[in-house]
Amino acid sequence: MEVSIDSGRAGQRPAIAEVLRESIRQGMLAPGQPLIQASIAEAMGVSRIPVREALHALAAEGLVTFGEDGGARVTALAPEEVDELWTLRALLESHMAPAIVRTATPADVAALRELVVAMDDLEATAWSDRNFTFHQELHRLAEMPHVADATGRVLTMIEPYSRVAVTVLQEQSEAQAEHHQMIEALAADDSDELARLLLHHSHRARMALLAYAAETAKPVDPQAVATAAARSLADHLGA
Amino acid sequence: MEVSIDSGRAGQRPAIAEVLRESIRQGMLAPGQPLIQASIAEAMGVSRIPVREALHALAAEGLVTFGEDGGARVTALAPEEVDELWTLRALLESHMAPAIVRTATPADVAALRELVVAMDDLEATAWSDRNFTFHQELHRLAEMPHVADATGRVLTMIEPYSRVAVTVLQEQSEAQAEHHQMIEALAADDSDELARLLLHHSHRARMALLAYAAETAKPVDPQAVATAAARSLADHLGA
DNA sequence: AGAGAATACAGTGTATACACTTAAATGCAA
DNA sequence: TTGCATTTAAGTGTATACACTGTATTCTCT
Numbered sequence: 001m002e003v004s005i006d007s008g009r010a011g012q013r014p015a016i017a018e019v020l021r022e023s024i025r026q027g028m029l030a031p032g033q034p035l036i037q038a039s040i041a042e043a044m045g046v047s048r049i050p051v052r053e054a055l056h057a058l059a060a061e062g063l064v065t066f067g068e069d070g071g072a073r074v075t076a077l078a079p080e081e082v083d084e085l086w087t088l089r090a091l092l093e094s095h096m097a098p099a100i101v102r103t104a105t106p107a108d109v110a111a112l113r114e115l116v117v118a119m120d121d122l123e124a125t126a127w128s129d130r131n132f133t134f135h136q137e138l139h140r141l142a143e144m145p146h147v148a149d150a151t152g153r154v155l156t157m158i159e160p161y162s163r164v165a166v167t168v169l170q171e172q173s174e175a176q177a178e179h180h181q182m183i184e185a186l187a188a189d190d191s192d193e194l195a196r197l198l199l200h201h202s203h204r205a206r207m208a209l210l211a212y213a214a215e216t217a218k219p220v221d222p223q224a225v226a227t228a229a230a231r232s233l234a235d236h237l238g239a
Numbered sequence: 240m241e242v243s244i245d246s247g248r249a250g251q252r253p254a255i256a257e258v259l260r261e262s263i264r265q266g267m268l269a270p271g272q273p274l275i276q277a278s279i280a281e282a283m284g285v286s287r288i289p290v291r292e293a294l295h296a297l298a299a300e301g302l303v304t305f306g307e308d309g310g311a312r313v314t315a316l317a318p319e320e321v322d323e324l325w326t327l328r329a330l331l332e333s334h335m336a337p338a339i340v341r342t343a344t345p346a347d348v349a350a351l352r353e354l355v356v357a358m359d360d361l362e363a364t365a366w367s368d369r370n371f372t373f374h375q376e377l378h379r380l381a382e383m384p385h386v387a388d389a390t391g392r393v394l395t396m397i398e399p400y401s402r403v404a405v406t407v408l409q410e411q412s413e414a415q416a417e418h419h420q421m422i423e424a425l426a427a428d429d430s431d432e433l434a435r436l437l438l439h440h441s442h443r444a445r446m447a448l449l450a451y452a453a454e455t456a457k458p459v460d461p462q463a464v465a466t467a468a469a470r471s472l473a474d475h476l477g478a
Numbered sequence: 479a480g481a482g483a484a485t486a487c488a489g490t491g492t493a494t495a496c497a498c499t500t501a502a503a504t505g506c507a508a
Numbered sequence: 509t510t511g512c513a514t515t516t517a518a519g520t521g522t523a524t525a526c527a528c529t530g531t532a533t534t535c536t537c538t
Binding site for chain 1: 256288291292293295296297298299300301320323324327330331334383384385386388389392393396
């Protein structure tokens, strides 16, 4: 998504699609949750038109699904889909490993190491945020914008599920240990080891997540979350 | 005036993004060409609103790029980007090969063989159309919807360049020969061979295309194509 | 004629208004 | 109470209208 869909007015900063994407990624908008145009528009202080555009963009990214009735919901993934996406993530990340090792400068490695060290003592939510950033920074080093884009899309789609793995399934410490190993592989110019670590990173998380995915793939109670979208968004905008 | 009074019907809605995507994929809308909302709206007989939504969706897919001035253009890829996307295509297609071999029924193979045979004597444009279909059908067999989606996006992005390779660089006969080999590999349940063929298929095309990509990546003369979008679209809609 | 200022234009962004669809709520009859 | 028809509400799709921006074009003055 290198294309910023920023509006003509530079002053109206928080691009709507951006806020929605982040809200979905961070789990503020749960999978299956209806996305009512008018509610979102009101929460963000705009009309429905730019909201519609954002929803269509997110639908093209797979984050939002338009039902047969025309209503948009946060895409809910079936367990097999989560599994497929984690496998795809592994494929794409390990594909980038050689390029990452090749192009990474000592300064890049130092910056990544600093990032990882700073994550050591974070609690689950903050750690998940940094985790996403860490992987994105890693991808950026490969200098393969389209592969990184595709990978980022996959990461974003599975992030809500990944977060629960971190929170519920205690994945954080093992993942963090692997992050440190990745830094060492990177510092040692060992692309095979980096690729191996990235594959294993996804593989372990994938296994841990299948159980949770089976849980969340169940239909979400619609009435309980009817207006939650606007509220979550308003909170997020206030922050 | 046509009979359709069905404004606000779901059947009409996907048409706009669909038509634009197909027009871009088939090269009717050339890379770099400006996409003027009002022109497209008039050509398709709708207002700018649904056109905007379609453009944003296509931008999220990477087919359309919004410039700093807010204007949308058909995304023009630099040679390195074309190269990256062909490599990514090879990765994704070969990743699906085992699943394709595993799930393909004899009827699937027969249908694909029929499709390939029917392509034998087609001229470049018609062949390119069927070529796209052939690969999409192949991907569908893997039963990996998200991988197939990502692959389809990549195929669509590189298709305008691929078409010129077929037309200008005489790639058709070699590619077609490889298609036949793929069918045989599929019939023989040889997933390694299918993966190898898919890798080689992209690799050869990628090499042939780099030269052309360098050509087309140059900025397109804007004034010569100013209103061509509407005309091409009108023609396509009439067909 | 040429340089600079004022104007017209082309294009975008978005708010408002209205048509349509579906589903829920309501009311009435049995 | 239940079943059914009718009305109401919620939500979406899109056309129109207006505001803004940058660019070209024209006009004026020297």
